[in-house]
Structure formats: structure tokens, C-alpha cells
Amino acid sequence: MAAIDFPTNSTNLNSDDIYESYSNRPETYIVPVVFAMIFIVGVLGNGTLVLVFIRHRSMRNVPNTYILSLALGDLLVIITCVPFTSTVYTVESWPYGELICKLSEATKDVSIGVSVFTLTALSAERYCAIVNPIRRHVSSKPFTLMTAVAIWILAVVLATPSATFSHLATEPIPFTNMTIEFCYPFPMELGSGYARGMVMFKLLAYYVVPL
Known part of the structure; x- marks a missing residue:
């Protein structure tokens, strides 16, 4: 989450600042x-499948x-991400600690990888x-199972950076005495270049290459 440049002169503030x-x-x-609706429908639908x-x-x-693999991936993100992500819109600071932060970010990437x-x-x-069609019926079932397992392994590997580097970061709120704490998926010490590189890598891995 990049830092926001706020004006230093309070007389020039507008309603957006x-x-x-x-x-x-x-x-x-x-x-x-x-x-909550997404959680209920997602759990019931994918669980039934x-x-x-x-x-x-x-x-x-x-x-x-x-x-089935898609349904399991959806269940993973619904159970581990949806409840925690909804909290971001209801409280100023992340309340669940760093472990859940890492888990939420990692499972989000796993689910995206599995789905794509x-x-x-x-x-x-x-x-x-x-x-x-004839060759399909002869040899594709074992191959399909191996492919599904390989997909999950690849998705977990690609989610390793999020599991490793996600952490709790703090940001002061300008013109107040408040400081918010949020879950951030990129290491601060590696700078914005790493964040941009990871975003570009995910674009290639999850969108461009599969196309």
C-alpha cells in the first residue's frame, strides 16, 4: 500500500482530504x-458439489x-478470506494478528492459482x-488426477511469497492522532520495486500465460 501524499497546508484541504x-x-x-451472502451461497453451493x-x-x-478442484479452491478462499476481508470495511485496523494476515493473503493466491x-x-x-475422443477415454483419468494435484502444488508454490512476506503495517492518519494497522502483502524493506515486480509477475502468471 503506497503512501499517500497529503497537502501540508490545512487551509487548502477539500472534502476528499x-x-x-x-x-x-x-x-x-x-x-x-x-x-455474508457470498459466504453462505459459496459454502452451500461448493459444499454441495x-x-x-x-x-x-x-x-x-x-x-x-x-x-471439484475449482469447488475446493473456492471453498478455501470463501472460508479463509471472505470473513477477514469483510472486516477491512468495518474497522479501521486489522484485528486478527499477523498469522491470519499471512494465511489470508496466501490462501487468496492459492485460490486464484487453482481457479486459473x-x-x-x-x-x-x-x-x-x-x-x-477415443484416446481421452483410454488414458485421461490418471493424467487428470495428476494434473489436478500438480495445479495445487504450483498454486501453493506461487503463493509462498505472500505467506512469507505478508505482515502488519501501520499508517498514520493525517491531521489526526490516529494510526491504523493493516495487512500488507509486500515487504517494506524491499521497496516499491518489489511490489511492482510481484504485481507484474502475477499478471503474467495468472492471466497472460494461461491465455
């Missing part, structure tokens, strides 16, 4: 409701294996099924 308490912001009340896959052997085919790479693999599988 003045800190507004969370209790006066509409998103403080709207966002938790929206996130996982249970159906486990209970019905006929559902255990190649495309459904990838869909699984959709890429599913698209490739569908293409191969159309081009050569």
Missing part, C-alpha cells in the same frame, strides 16, 4: 451484508474432477476430447 470515520461510511454496513462428487461414483469423470490453472486445464481437456 479529510478522514471520514468508518461509522459514517455506507460501505461499513453494506459490504458485510454482501460478504463436493458432497455430490464424493457420494456418486458416476460423477467421477474427467471434467468433474477439474470442477484448472480452467486452463479444463479447456485443454475439452479440446482434446473433441479432437480425439
